[in-house]
Amino acid sequence: MSFPRVISWCIPLPWIGILFQIANCSLANPTPNPAQLPTPHTFRFQNPLQCLKNEFYNLNLFDCVPCNEVAAGDGGLGKLQPDKFSCKCPIGHLSIYERGKTWPTCDEICTPDRNDNCTSVWLPQPRPSSQCSYRYLNSTSVFASQLPVHPLISGIILTRTNPSSSVGDCHSCELGHNFRYQDFCLASTLLRPYLHYNAFWQATTNARPDSGSPSHFGDLKFVAFFCLTLRNDTACQQLANLCVLSHFSLEKHSPCSAFLLTQVSDVVMKYAHSGEQVRSLQPFLFYKKGRSTKELLSKTLQMADRQELRLFSTTFGLDGGLKRWGAFHPEMLNMCPQAAPSLRVALPKQESQVSCQLALDRLIDLANQRANDEFLTVYLNFSSNWQFLLHQLPVLIENLTPENKRSQPEEWQLVKRFQLISASPRDNRLHQTLPRYEDGHKLQLYYSLRYAEDIELHYTLDRDQPDRVGLPLIRLRYRHIEMGSGNASLSQLYPFRLRISYEQVKRGWDWLVLEVALPLLLLLALAAAVFRLQNLRRRRKTDLCQLGSLMELLLQLAGNVAYALLATALLLLLLQASSPRLLKLLLYPASGLQLVFLAVQLWRSSQLELFLIDWERPRSSCEGQRLNLDSSSLCSSVRTFVAESSVSAWRVLFTANAWIRLSVSQRYSTLGQLFVVIAGYQMLERFTGDLGLRCCLLAALYLLTYLLQLIGHRLLVANPLQKFIDLCSLANISLFSLTEPGFGYYIHGRSPHGFADTDMSSMILQLQRTQTMSGRRGLLMDSDKQAYIILPPRNLHIYLERLLLPFQRSLTGSLSQTLLYQKDIVPSIDGQMERTSIAYASVNRFFCAFIDHAIKDMDYIIKEKSFVEQLLNCEIDNYITENKGTFYIDDSFGFSRVLLLGNHLHIFVLELLLLLSIFLMTSNLLIAAAAACVFNILLRQVFRHWVRRNVSRKTLIDERFLL
Ligand SMILES: *[C@@H]1O[C@H](CO)[C@@H](O)[C@H](O)[C@H]1NC(C)=O
Numbered sequence: 001m002s003f004p005r006v007i008s009w010c011i012p013l014p015w016i017g018i019l020f021q022i023a024n025c026s027l028a029n030p031t032p033n034p035a036q037l038p039t040p041h042t043f044r045f046q047n048p049l050q051c052l053k054n055e056f057y058n059l060n061l062f063d064c065v066p067c068n069e070v071a072a073g074d075g076g077l078g079k080l081q082p083d084k085f086s087c088k089c090p091i092g093h094l095s096i097y098e099r100g101k102t103w104p105t106c107d108e109i110c111t112p113d114r115n116d117n118c119t120s121v122w123l124p125q126p127r128p129s130s131q132c133s134y135r136y137l138n139s140t141s142v143f144a145s146q147l148p149v150h151p152l153i154s155g156i157i158l159t160r161t162n163p164s165s166s167v168g169d170c171h172s173c174e175l176g177h178n179f180r181y182q183d184f185c186l187a188s189t190l191l192r193p194y195l196h197y198n199a200f201w202q203a204t205t206n207a208r209p210d211s212g213s214p215s216h217f218g219d220l221k222f223v224a225f226f227c228l229t230l231r232n233d234t235a236c237q238q239l240a241n242l243c244v245l246s247h248f249s250l251e252k253h254s255p256c257s258a259f260l261l262t263q264v265s266d267v268v269m270k271y272a273h274s275g276e277q278v279r280s281l282q283p284f285l286f287y288k289k290g291r292s293t294k295e296l297l298s299k300t301l302q303m304a305d306r307q308e309l310r311l312f313s314t315t316f317g318l319d320g321g322l323k324r325w326g327a328f329h330p331e332m333l334n335m336c337p338q339a340a341p342s343l344r345v346a347l348p349k350q351e352s353q354v355s356c357q358l359a360l361d362r363l364i365d366l367a368n369q370r371a372n373d374e375f376l377t378v379y380l381n382f383s384s385n386w387q388f389l390l391h392q393l394p395v396l397i398e399n400l401t402p403e404n405k406r407s408q409p410e411e412w413q414l415v416k417r418f419q420l421i422s423a424s425p426r427d428n429r430l431h432q433t434l435p436r437y438e439d440g441h442k443l444q445l446y447y448s449l450r451y452a453e454d455i456e457l458h459y460t461l462d463r464d465q466p467d468r469v470g471l472p473l474i475r476l477r478y479r480h481i482e483m484g485s486g487n488a489s490l491s492q493l494y495p496f497r498l499r500i501s502y503e504q505v506k507r508g509w510d511w512l513v514l515e516v517a518l519p520l521l522l523l524l525a526l527a528a529a530v531f532r533l534q535n536l537r538r539r540r541k542t543d544l545c546q547l548g549s550l551m552e553l554l555l556q557l558a559g560n561v562a563y564a565l566l567a568t569a570l571l572l573l574l575l576q577a578s579s580p581r582l583l584k585l586l587l588y589p590a591s592g593l594q595l596v597f598l599a600v601q602l603w604r605s606s607q608l609e610l611f612l613i614d615w616e617r618p619r620s621s622c623e624g625q626r627l628n629l630d631s632s633s634l635c636s637s638v639r640t641f642v643a644e645s646s647v648s649a650w651r652v653l654f655t656a657n658a659w660i661r662l663s664v665s666q667r668y669s670t671l672g673q674l675f676v677v678i679a680g681y682q683m684l685e686r687f688t689g690d691l692g693l694r695c696c697l698l699a700a701l702y703l704l705t706y707l708l709q710l711i712g713h714r715l716l717v718a719n720p721l722q723k724f725i726d727l728c729s730l731a732n733i734s735l736f737s738l739t740e741p742g743f744g745y746y747i748h749g750r751s752p753h754g755f756a757d758t759d760m761s762s763m764i765l766q767l768q769r770t771q772t773m774s775g776r777r778g779l780l781m782d783s784d785k786q787a788y789i790i791l792p793p794r795n796l797h798i799y800l801e802r803l804l805l806p807f808q809r810s811l812t813g814s815l816s817q818t819l820l821y822q823k824d825i826v827p828s829i830d831g832q833m834e835r836t837s838i839a840y841a842s843v844n845r846f847f848c849a850f851i852d853h854a855i856k857d858m859d860y861i862i863k864e865k866s867f868v869e870q871l872l873n874c875e876i877d878n879y880i881t882e883n884k885g886t887f888y889i890d891d892s893f894g895f896s897r898v899l900l901l902g903n904h905l906h907i908f909v910l911e912l913l914l915l916l917s918i919f920l921m922t923s924n925l926l927i928a929a930a931a932a933c934v935f936n937i938l939l940r941q942v943f944r945h946w947v948r949r950n951v952s953r954k955t956l957i958d959e960r961f962l963l
Pocket residue numbers: 115116117
């Protein structure tokens with residue numbers, strides 16, 4: 001409970017940080033590098049009345065900012081004077097706009113006679129008279145270089161006189177080299193970088209059947225010039241409004257291009273033009289796309305008032321002037337005659353919406369009334385650390401881009417300013433128009449209308465935190481009405497709806513699982529993989545080459561990561577914090593990884609080096625001393641396999657077949673598993689609602705059945721591993737296997753009586769004798785331990801390979817190869833047979849001698865594994881040398897790891913993953929169950945095939961003898 005509290009305390013911190021940043025950038029350094037600054041969404045509202053004498057009010061930050069500070073370090077120090085929402089030069093001064101500076105430099109204009117205390121720019125003109133018609137704007141570079149005082153100034157100069165005219169009149173603006181805009185006379189050269197904006201204006205007007213209609217975009221280049229070059233805030237507001245009016249056009253020359261360039265992260269540079277300086281434009285219009293959108297929308301804020309949402313809004317006119325600010329009420333968006341819903345928190349559904357049908361007549365009236373002149377921005381008033389802050393509300397316009405219709409917030413392009421209704425007016429001077437008193441006149445006013453037909457204010461509430469609210473989102477859907485074609489009718493009805501909706505959210509656990517548990521599990525997976533790799537290197541006794549190590553690490557990692565992903569998915573299911581998309585994202589890769597891991601693991605297990613050591617003595621030579629069990633080496637007399645005509649091969653065949661059968665036996669039955677799951681699911685299905693709950697039920701049932709089966713197997717069924725060991729003893733055959741050159745398993749199956757190939761009566765006789773006297777079956781004289789994990793001496797593998805060489809050559813080598821090595825050519829089957837049996841016999845003899853400690857330079861010791869070693873399945877301190885190995889007593893039947901029995905957990909996990917994945921894909925349990933079942937059957941068949949082939953190859957038993 002306390003953890004979420006801590007989090008909720010921590011949430012304001014970044015915002016405080018951002019506030020400091022805002023404070024820093026607006027107060028301390030006036031021209032920071034704009035590209036790095038995040039556009040702020042949170043503001044501390046300051047009353048403009050609180051501004052000091054030398055401060056102006058920054059409308060975009062709701063903050064008072066001193067004027068003189070920003071001009072520090074220049075000739076015009078402190079001359080700037082606040083003018084409500086901006087700073088300007090005092091009367092009688094030149095404003096020189098320089099590149100890279102936010103505010104102009106002010107220079108006093110001196111008279112030619114210089115008899116006053118003028119210290120600044122010397123102008124050959126008289127002081128400008130106060131009744132000028134024009135203000136001139138020209139570039140200063142050439143002009144300034146002639147000046148003795150300020151040779152370095154190069155920028156744009158604003159003056160009331162015309163510097164180039166010797167007469168000094170300020171009443172003419174020669175249109176050959178100048179543009180006229182309001183009362184400015186602008187030198188053409190200045191506007192050159194902005195002329196491309198004309199293209200947008202032409203594009204918008206040319207789409208009309210009759211061009212020449214008044215368009216709001218005609219002045220676009222001037223607005224852009226004032227905003228981008230002169231940094232005039234009013235012009236920037238106007239530019240922003242034009243952008244809204246163009247429906248946030250993404251075209252290259254649209255008014256939005258400058259905003260897109262600086263405010264949206266991933267815009268291509270196609271919006272950049274040489275003349276425009278890349279800097280953060282101040283009316284904040286766009287949100288950045290991508291991950292941050294999701295974070296933004298999942299943000300919760302402390303309400304200023306527990307009962308009601310406190311909203312604040314600003315309304316700008318098209319010309320960039322502030323029309324109104326103050327408390328926001330939904331009535332401002334309401335076009336219906338009924339009252340709009342209130343902003344009370346958790347409004348009941350029936351009160352939360354208003355909708356009606358609007359006649360076109362009424363819509364045109366509304367358009368007239370608002371006249372494209374209301375641009376709204378809404379803020380949430382919230383409290384943080386005992387002060388009130390404003391957070392800009394994101395606006396989602398559904399028909400802005402196709403991405404905005406999708407459900408993933410990451411792809412949305414959110415904006416900050418919107419219009420309720422906009423119209424493109426028709427130029428009626430060129431038309432035959434109806435008189436005003438005719439109703440039809442209304443239809444001739446506009447080409448088209450665009451109004452918000454569906455407005456939704458959506459927020460989330462958290463039951464655990466009644467004082468917090470999710471950041472509200474304004475969703476808008478516009479409808480476009482064409483009226484130019486002439487078949488529009490005033491009585492036609494159009495829908496309108498305004499609603500305020502909220503959603504109760506549970507405190508999501510998913511972030512805890514995804515951001516804490518998952519990384520931890522993945523880390524653990526990596527650590528385990530590295531550990532396993534280390535151990536494997538020791539077992540292989542080779543320094544794996546770089547690539548081999550990497551592959552091995554990746555393989556181990558694949559298996560471990562699959563487990564981690566499954567654990568995460570199960571956690572999410574348990575906490576009911578999952579979405580199908582998230583589950584798919586976790587389960588599909590997990591299935592793939594586990595499949596790869598298991599396939600490689602089983603393939604390796606099936607390809608182990610396997611030797612069946614036959615301890616049987618030739619009866620003829622041992623007949624007299626059959627009870628003398630302590631003869632030094634029972635195998636010393638073993639010659640060749642073929643020579644042992646008295647020993648039957650049945651025992652070896654039998655053991656090999658038993659091994660294959662053991663390999664594919666399973667600890668639990670998949671069929672039973674699935675049967676119980678399907679039955680349980682049918683019974684409990686009606687209590688479950690969504691997909692998440694169903695998956696949870698499935699996983700729980702599957703796990704439970706698995707555990708029950710394991711317990712049942714343990715209690716009711718005799719251990720098949722022990723049974724196999726008993727069989728080995730009975731057959732007097734030991735099983736020696738190596739999974740790696742330096743690691744393997746040994747099952748000691750030497751009969752305590754020395755022979756097993758006998759008739760029934762002597763068998764029974766032996767059995768009775770075993771019960772009375774202490775004939776032990778173990779490798780050590782006084783123990784019954786028969787299973788060992790072995791780390792053989794290093795020489796063993798080399799020696800073994802040498803012994804097997806002739807056999808392998810005969811098996812794989814072609815005739816020509818055989819020719820090279822063997823002088824006497826025996827290409828017949830007989831020759832091959834002979835080599836095979838010779839090889840077999842020598843291997844058998846070698847192993848018997850090795851186990852009996854009869855080889856001088858190859859020996860072993862027997863040890864117990866420590867608890868840690870057993871737990872982690874590793875060997876920590878092994879004293880392996882060239883000729884000394886270690887046999888660890890294996891009480892827990894570690895050799896099952898090369899069988900399906902020992903891999904049951906891996907198989908189970910893969911089956912569970914498959915079941916869940918396919919269920920998610922098809923949402924049909926029967927298909928999923930069938931798939932899991934088919935997988936299990938396939939797995940067994942394939943593994944059986946592999947093992948069979950391997951056994952036949954390694955024990956030199958022809959595959960035809962294996963049942
Ligand atoms: C110039 O400044 C001095 C002192 O600052 C002042 O006494 C004098 O009257 C000023 N002259 C004019 C023409 O303003």
